[in-house]
Amino acid sequence: MELHYRLDAALAHEHLADAALSAAVEQFPDVVVRRRAAEGPADQILLQAAATANLLVISRRPECRTDCVTPPPNRPDRLDRDFVAQAPNRCWVADFTHIKTWSGVVHAAFVVDTFSRRIVGWSAATVKETVFVLDALEMAIWQRDREQHPIQPGELIHHSDAGSTQYTSFRLAEHLDAAGIAASIGSVGDGCDNALMESAIGLYKTELIKLQRPWKTLSQVELATAEWADWYNHRRLHGEIGHIPPAEHEANYSRELTKPQVTTTI
Template identity: 65%
Template sequence: MADFFTYIATWSGIVYVAFVVDVYSRAIVGWSAATAKRAKLVLDALDMALWRRDRAGTPAGAGLVHHSDAGSQYTSFAFTAHLLDAGIDASIGSVGDALDNALMESQIGLYKTELIKPRKPWHRLADVELATAEWVDWFNNHRLHTSVGDIPPHEHETNYYAQHQPQPAAGVNA
């Protein structure tokens, strides 16, 4: 799981948008938008990701690692405690190291290129939130990704979980 945020200029001020991405499938599993760059922005995105995974029957488990940059939102006590409560290990990139943040930089670039730039000017937070929700749905369910076999992330995840269903325990024949 990787996490990152960006900002968008609107007529009413700056809007920050945070994303949580499943590194395996490239699916955006959580996101949040706010007018302040505080820990709540990234906590809300993480909560959405955890809710989505739990609802899909694929909850966060042992061995899950959350990677982010070294921003104060990600190094806050509240965020770290939230990761620990969810059983997720934290991995924070070093300042100025672009290699460990390459996936998220790519995701943010797609978001800005496919949604933000073509539809500007943006007026307020609610406009960005609605458009982002629509884009994330399209991104996860319809956009083809070469990194996962030229299929959408949702289809890639569905295929994976269909092949990795737990096998029933062998019973004793009576």
């Protein structure tokens, strides 16, 4: 069972020492995110510990559909569900979700670097057209340029699922080709082919959208998404990368690359 505690680490260890921990977050106090509803003894222990610590427990269920269709031949699935990258800017995954607001539906697109789980680009819009996923891609490219870690032609794969015409459009393919990014597309209707991105969007919906609804406008969603993405990248602890934030994981990698090599002579 994977847990994400947003409370003091010492208090979390006192109640569940084997849990994956996140740092305290002022805007989201006392929240535990669980992957499934209580089913066994371990789950009952979790619920009792949460009640003792005065925590709110939120359940989320990962979805994995199996009505698979072969991706377009010119943009094959280059990952085959292997989301492990050896360095930043080797593999980006992308997808979008929907948020109901009082003024209409808002669509939010994200681009995540699989090496660090970092959100490198995102976009929100009220019109679900290709340009809105292009905005997330362009932000990701700009972000890496600004950090002086630009993408290198031929090194990066951009992966999405085939269920949305925005990601299978000729316009997006042109942008990827012009930037030297290899396009990769999973099967239609199979969330497991883009599981890492599905997980990130699940956290976004659980940790932000569901907690702060009702939402009124696009601008309100944009502001909250910007704040959440900054927290997610710089302060949220991720168990997959050693219980540190994505930005710290990338900084550690860069530091290792620039560390002077010690040689010995005999």
